[in-house]
Amino acid sequence: MSSTTIESAGSSTPSRTLRNAVIRFAGNSQDGIQSIGGFLARLAGRTAQEVMTYMTIPSTISGGPSIFQVHIGSGQVLTSGDEADVLVAFYQHSYDGHISSLRDGGICLYDSTPTSMERDAVVNLKHERGIKHIGIPFTSATVEAVGGSPRDRGKNMFVMGLICAVFNLDREKLVGIIARQFGKKDEQVLRNAMLAFDAGYAYQVGDLDKFFFEHGEAEAGHRISTDGNQMLTLGLLAAGVRYGAAYPITPWSTIMETLRTELPKYGGIYVQAEDELAAVSLTIGAAFAGHLAVTGSSGPGLSLKMEALSYASMAELPLIVINVQRGGPSTGLPTSVEQSDLMQAIYGSHGDCPRIVLAPQDVEDCFYIALEAGKLARKYSCPVIILSDQALSSRIEAFHEPDVDMHWVEPGLNLTPKDADFKPYPLERNTHHAAPGTKMLGGKYPVVTGLEHDEWGHPSGSPKMHSAMTNKRRRKLLDAAAEIHAPKVHGDQEGDVLLVGWGSTYGPIRESTDRLRAEGYKAGHLHLRHIHPLPDGIQPVLNHYKHIIVVEMNDYGAYGYGQLAMLLRARFCNPAIRSVCKTDGLAFRIKDIVTGVEKHLAGGA
């Protein structure tokens, strides 16, 4: 683990080999620290290393404290790291705010530019916990190299060069990535960036070891590194989605922005609607017209879509809805992570309106979950909601490039003429509407409706018909539950405790499970990608453990259980199901989970 990789520098050999390291860059949101993180993450992807990033941005237009944390390693990297091995502090407030996240014996690189030039140069260093402080004049050295005033950007590139030298990163590859990024702008920008980079690279750090990362084992095929929103978008394109509409909201917006510019290449159209209600309505229009379409939003926006989602269940139209969750309720914490829209996703809306809810577990999975959502929406003609979250939307991971040929779904429009016996809403089969443009050979044309209806789509208030149709719509969920597979349990297949999770907490829960096993517990991890319906076959899994702890980023609620825990208790009537919840807007750390679980195992809480 990261906490044992770097020992306090200066104590032994001048260079050491690392399996992995956590580097936290702390500065302001306009310092370009996200760029550093992005470059490092991409580099890791290209050097057969694993990477996971974590970032926070202030919920303001510009300025404000911001961090970017990169966990790079040659072994498995499942989290962005509990604590940092190296802290790079740009300001006094960055230092004060994040020195506690640096592990004992870690290294702090800080901007030591003389105060006459930079008001915030770090002072008052805390010489404790074996932390090694190394002052480097980021600001003045950058100004020296590039020229201009200290307010000019460029110190991020100086730091990039510094990190490249300290960690012996593949300079050639890194420069290639930087050139591709800045080369798009203009020559002057790239020239300045490289001047700053070279100055950082050449800077004599002095009393600090050089580190070398172990080479990762090269695997077959290419690896790519990107974030969750990007992979969801590409998954939608591969799934044959060509139409949709949305309204901007953080952290969903980047998906709609990309679709808006990408779709014309695919012959499709993405509309920025006047509001969330128009967005989902427009998407249902495209679905009625015979296409698989997508809309998306974040928490409050999903609430606004609820009436139309109820319609899509009743009218039985296929639809993909993405909810990139953020902290709630209301406008809540727009730039923080939370998993508190689960109940809304499953039960929001009026009436009994079945829908399918899926949750990707990491960035790579975003691609495949979009494909699966498309498949399920088409098959069952109902809304499929994908619950991503803020952390997943922006964090960068490296993984195997998906095989497009294998997964590509060619979009099609089915206008096969229908016979006289065509029923738009058959009780015995899945509904597949006749899209407009379809000839009705019997001469009778169908109406798609949100009123309760009979098999021919005629409005019907008959008690018998409403029961029959409600059964029919519910049955889709039962069929889907039988079709999807229960996930495999990681770790011990029976024993003391089963950790259950969903969504972006996959990595921290898995590492926690391994930690618990290392401590001698018999522990397993079950991660649910299909949340509603739950796949058949989960019940026997639960029976193999004394304690079942659901780990999720939402509140304990009135009865002491998080949202998924509540659902599992209702579903399985199992008193062994308990919760470890958290609502501070930050991703789970391993120690949060391990401590919470141990408390339950000890009979407390």
Added chain:
Amino acid sequence: MSTESNVLTAASADAAAPAPAAPAPAAPVADKLTKKALTADHPTWCPGCGDFAVLNIFYRVLEKLQYPHENIVCVAGIGCSSRFPYFMNTHGIHFIHGRALPLATGVSLSRPDLHVFVFGGDGDGFSIGGNHLNHAARKNVKLTYIIMDNFVYGLTKKQTSPTSPIGFKSKTDPTGAIDRPINPMRQLLASGATFIARTHAAQVKHMEAMFERAIKHDGFSVVECLSECVMFYASAFDDSTPRKGGVFETIDEAQHDVTDETAAFKMAENLTPGKFGVYYQVNRPTKNALEQKWIDDTQSKMNGMTPKDVLKKRLETMR
């Protein structure tokens, strides 16, 4: 100001279809589209409702235009008039309250081969769906919207509507409505609609002419059709019904330039009884055409790359 120049015949309907290859606009079919073929269930409207006339005239206009039966789509929201799709034997969709226009936008943009008609009332169009009306108009989405305006909420049994005149007594305004009514023509003008007309359900010849011109307009066309609710506001349009002693004053297009927005605003000043006819009509590129142009321009720069290649290339840049 010519209306004939923007006539959109079935054969010349929007040019190229976007991928996924929507079928090319179908030419008129051999089977004649008759009122009989277009008739579905008997309407559930109250006897004497103005909406019957709207339905009959719509049949007649479709008979005249002879679009392929399967390419006609009727869309509606919620309300008495919004039951329209059930009474038309065409592909139809009965959607939620106020959102028929964005739904129809989705149909129109994703399927240029279809003829999209939207039906609704004053509550659906001007109140709950008011914002959508502004935006469908400004986007100039290719579709025709017929608003059956009866100045009252009928389906929910007499509440005040956004077009109810001040003083109208309803269950929600027992001492008379106090809010200033919407002026549909002015609102539509301000929103940027490219075809705006007003007609009257009791004047079937006029209604037929308005529907036909609206449908042939290449862009967002709206017809406000005064349609009396015999149950809850029977006297609403007496002032414009000659049979009941009113005056039905039509626009003389020799005197009114339909492309003159200021003149149209001026003419729209008088809410009731007001003038009937085309207030405004201009040609502006439709959203459908502009989006298609973006698609065509983008694809022409792709040197024959298929969408699958585009995705592969994008993934390559992430290596």
